[in-house]
Amino acid sequence: MSVSLGEIAVRFGCELRGDPGTRIDGVAALAAAHEHAISFLASSRYRRTLANTHAAAVILEAAAVADCPTACLVCQNPYATYARVAAWLHPPPPVAPGVHPSAIIDPTAQIDPSACIGALAVIGAGALIGARALIGPHCILAPGASIGEDVRLVARVTLGERVTLGARTLVHPGAVLGADGFGFAPDRGAWVKVPQLGGLRIGADVEIGANTTIDRGAIGDTIIEEGVKLDNQIQIGHNCRIGAHSVLAACVGISGSVTLGRHCMVGGAVGISGHLSICDEAVITGLSLVSHSITRPGVYSSGIPIEEAGVWRRIVGRLKRIDAMAARLAAVERKTNLRGGAARSEEDE
Amino acid sequence: MSVSLGEIAVRFGCELRGDPGTRIDGVAALAAAHEHAISFLASSRYRRTLANTHAAAVILEAAAVADCPTACLVCQNPYATYARVAAWLHPPPPVAPGVHPSAIIDPTAQIDPSACIGALAVIGAGALIGARALIGPHCILAPGASIGEDVRLVARVTLGERVTLGARTLVHPGAVLGADGFGFAPDRGAWVKVPQLGGLRIGADVEIGANTTIDRGAIGDTIIEEGVKLDNQIQIGHNCRIGAHSVLAACVGISGSVTLGRHCMVGGAVGISGHLSICDEAVITGLSLVSHSITRPGVYSSGIPIEEAGVWRRIVGRLKRIDAMAARLAAVERKTNLRGGAARSEEDE
């Protein structure tokens, strides 16, 4: 696809500095861009790279114009504008309507004629598949799945029973949506399975990464609201609700019955204990343990950055004896008359 | 399915307070229950919800009877009783005997006529499949698999070579059971693969979550004993033995050659280093690192709950200097004559 710079400027509402007739045939990183590529500057730390770019044009904000050696498209949010330009220049292959002859479709499934069902897909009883939806090769839809318009299950996505996907939702390979939640009742030394009878409702414009798992509810439903973005290898337990437009990095694990607010950001490998409530706009940095609810927006952490291993062992040794250290400090305070009743009560709690 | 309250009371050994003729057609949560649903109270923290329930009846323990506004079924373990009632009222769809025409079955496989082989399953040479077993769509059984009676592989389960599953074991989609363990010998800067020649033996009444992986043994077998419950996204390395009735939450990672005892409970995302031995009845809370063996039953932890990020950075900064802090404390103790030979030797170790 080849377009003119002027066409891009008009379509995406940018101010153009440069020749509108310049031809653009794709996007590239600043350092790798050739003379027909468009690039972007989203962070000031790449300004040096900008100075040496061979891109035909760069999408950037007004403050960076002076540093740009080539044509530029000026806008308020260069990264988002870049994303839209790139999607326009490099569209995914169109969905070819039709059902692959190797797919196995229950006769009661209702498939929109504009949808595409890939090779070896298995579509269960009563499934509803919306317009232009793509059910990639090797996908499995258990009975009762409901798939919105323009949904894309790239390949090998498994939907358990009672799963609903909103429009334009995109799911990557290996994701398992709507498996049984993990519920067992202890009984005389063994575990009795608690039937998992709820569903899983996923909103519109959600993205779900490769090998991510989301369990269906125990009695009610697990809910992923619109615009949520889930990276790879995430686990979300039964009865959770993930608020709209929240974004979760890879390897996050969320126990059952957690309510995560809207517009939250959860770093990689964070663990959230069961039955907690996290407010809107909470940010949790990577490898943190959330074991209490969060009621105020803000940034929360409990990860500890690495040290050289010998130093770290010594630190951990001290940490393990911190209680004795505190007692020794209190003794010194008493000896030096630095410790009154208030301090003591704090210490002796 | 519609049954009478009296029938439930008799079948599950509960004491009924209320009209035995009341019709029940399903289970529901206390807050959502309608007039033909049965619910349960398993924790006293839901007593307020109990007071306002519209359920036809509630399964609860004797101490809660006075707080129940409706009929009740009194028993010693309400949650386990609820689980059994729910399983009876909402049974999984029956296994329809037969082999789907799209399945690919090695002629040497022996499949019980009452078993069900789903669409596009691939069954390798010499596989044995027991009575009423369900091999769901897209499952792969490498040569030599042995599947007990009433096993259910929901869909897309992969069994590597030399895998045995005991009766009634339930496996969710995406699980990979019996892949090669991770074994390499270092040799002049590269790694030589150590052939993984063992098997994987899984007992009866085990449940294995979506996308969980269990490697087969290097020479001997990896063993999962009866009644073990594994959540989603768990990794168990080669040559491990997981003791009967232990329960592991999602995202746990267990290195090779670990022996975990019976009746253990392992929280989410716990990591266990290789070659350790964990005694029976150990409980390990979420996000903990187990790097030494555990010899006494008890509860163990090393996870740290989140703080506001700025506060946490300050805490980590202090922690990283705790060694210097200890030295300063020792100096103060010496100056104030609070420090004798014994304390010093402890400190200077």
Place this chain on the structure above:
Amino acid sequence: MSVSLGEIAVRFGCELRGDPGTRIDGVAALAAAHEHAISFLASSRYRRTLANTHAAAVILEAAAVADCPTACLVCQNPYATYARVAAWLHPPPPVAPGVHPSAIIDPTAQIDPSACIGALAVIGAGALIGARALIGPHCILAPGASIGEDVRLVARVTLGERVTLGARTLVHPGAVLGADGFGFAPDRGAWVKVPQLGGLRIGADVEIGANTTIDRGAIGDTIIEEGVKLDNQIQIGHNCRIGAHSVLAACVGISGSVTLGRHCMVGGAVGISGHLSICDEAVITGLSLVSHSITRPGVYSSGIPIEEAGVWRRIVGRLKRIDAMAARLAAVERKTNLRGGAARSEEDE
């Protein structure tokens, strides 16, 4: 396969102590070995087991010869030699050339006649499949995949677009290689998807574990260099480069644009933040958080081993108040005249 001890000694360059005519038919662990099995001693902690072995012969280093009750094969690296002997005695089943009739192959794919395409595999347009490659059952290759000689995709491996695999690379079931990276631009409270246009290049002699995911690049490529060994359930983000012969244990998560050096060793469940650079020969122990680049080879940690839960809660309580403790210590130092200007400035920073 049955061979003589002498044949093994010659083929693998060992010094034989014992009868070269002894027949060997397989490998076994020291404790389980029978009279026709060969075993090995790779660690001195198994010397007691060595003393009681019934193996026909043991592969070991010269220093252990005196302790060996049976024939031995002496070499410098017994574990690597064992690995090679085991691979020779227990070779994987040969790759049977041909395409399974149930596989679905795009007519533009080029498949070497010596390659094996398994049941229900789906091979996209333009795929190149090299000599003796094994594409196991249920594998999916998106358009443009390039598969080197002797590659083995065991079963159910998914390759996204623009994925290249070098010779002899081995991939286990459930791996998803080349899915979209996780890239979104924030825009007025929602997230705009950044198209993921790069590829994934994997070198020769790489091994990739079950359910591991590696994303393709955003603009450039994600790169896994030759000889890298990845365990199960690992996540590697877009644009990463993993240096040759590095080995990563299970459940590691690496954010986008990380450069990991050559010959690194990364323990289980380590998390590495985005855009970092880790030098060659870095070792990171399990459950550590890497949030800054590493510039010097060495061993790095931040995992904390478990304590009994009550003790741990008390330690965490103290840790959370360590800042106040430091202030109290400083006050005592001032009172006892132990604190000068230099120390104060350090403390008050």
